Amino acid sequence: MDEREFLAGRFEAHRTHLRAVAYRMLGSLAEADDAVQEAWLKLSRADVGDVENLGGWLTTVVGRVCLDMLRTRGARREEPLEARLPDPVVSPAAGVDPEQEALVADSVGLALLVVLQSLGPAERLAFVLHDMFGVPFEEIAPIVGRSPAAARQLASRARRRVQGAAPVPDPDLTRQREVVDAFLAAARDGDFDALVAVLHPDVVLRTDRGAVPGGRAELRGVRDVSGQMATFHRAASSYATRPALINGAAGVVALADGRPTSVLSFTIANGVIAAIDILADPERLARLDVTVLDG
Template structure:
């Protein structure tokens, strides 16, 4: 076997791992595949026989490529929600690739990707590589051109922003979360009566600032048709309050915020506008 054939074989063995890393970094299968291809090109140009851990070397290269792509995306002021949510939906019919289908089906992963979009590119890289793929901080440091201690701080800062809502100790927040959970559970099951139980009789529902429907009956009828999107929704802290984010390939991304009084929902605000979405502070809650 020639050296090039051996390299190709080793690369193919790592392709799934590299694609998973790139997808978590970029939120787009198309861009992830581009990053993996660039790693292959760099391997062909730069391979040295003394590389002891080829998989680790390739992971580092993919990390650098993804970091550059994220920075370029920000310079171009490209809408991250368009890249992240809609790009995966441009898939062909089942192409027989279980890994690809698994990535696309990972709705909770899409919700996490939405939250990751709010991070600085270096923070996102440190969090993804360390927390999701166990890459040591000394290797991450070489990618972001920082010390290992600084790389650790990047991941820690990202972790607080991404998972800052996993522990809700404030009793009022706990009660409001329970109401939102009840709403989401009822919507998932299309349970009309359960929806009425958590809605104030005068509840108002808005979309991107425009009042849509008013009254518990009207809102419950609308929410009961929300079941499909609710299935891929994720509890989140939105601007510090319990809410829901839903990111589904082909359906776009939306955030739902709630005003709760006396244990009942009195206002529902749905945000789908990308400019408004960028202003929200998001953190996932354990569902």
């Protein structure tokens, strides 16, 4: 085995972890793969003979790559990232594929990723690397061009925003599924009272139909969300639904002629629905592999 093959083998041992870091930073599975590939290119050109902790070195490299990608997005003045739902990780209702476990560990649901998208790039990096992956602030500081104390403050500010905006989901998947099934039954039956009963008073509904006028919308509060009963009823009556895990939580994929028309992610907190995230962007759904639901 030559040196490059040896280095590639060491890199592959860290790929799953690096992809998880990039997914939390970017909210895009494709861009996460691009960031990981860029990390490999940097590794292949670097002299890492004296690096004792290759995993830590690669984590900071991926963090820096993701930070640059986020800053480039802002420089292009694209549509605000918080308006776009992150990519969902779809798994069979029976359980998450082992290769996906790192992506959705620590309750990294769509609701949390939406909040992360609202953070500034440096805040997001400090929070993700430190709070989610335990990277010391001394290693985060040079990535963001700040002192360790300033990096700590970035993470602290991000933490306060996350804790105030991202509901903590119930851990019991069986109970989650019961609540989701109750929601779907209420929608199919057009039972307004039953629908309201499973919604948190401050429930948020986010819908992403893609880059079309009015394609991205957000409603807050049980009154406005329950006001979509006609839409819920029409969708539940018109499409086949398959139970799935969306980022490790109970969710649903709606299908027409075997193709996905929408992915519904639910955040269940204290036995009721705190957030509903609906991805209905045809272009992104076309790339979704629903054969995983056959397992």
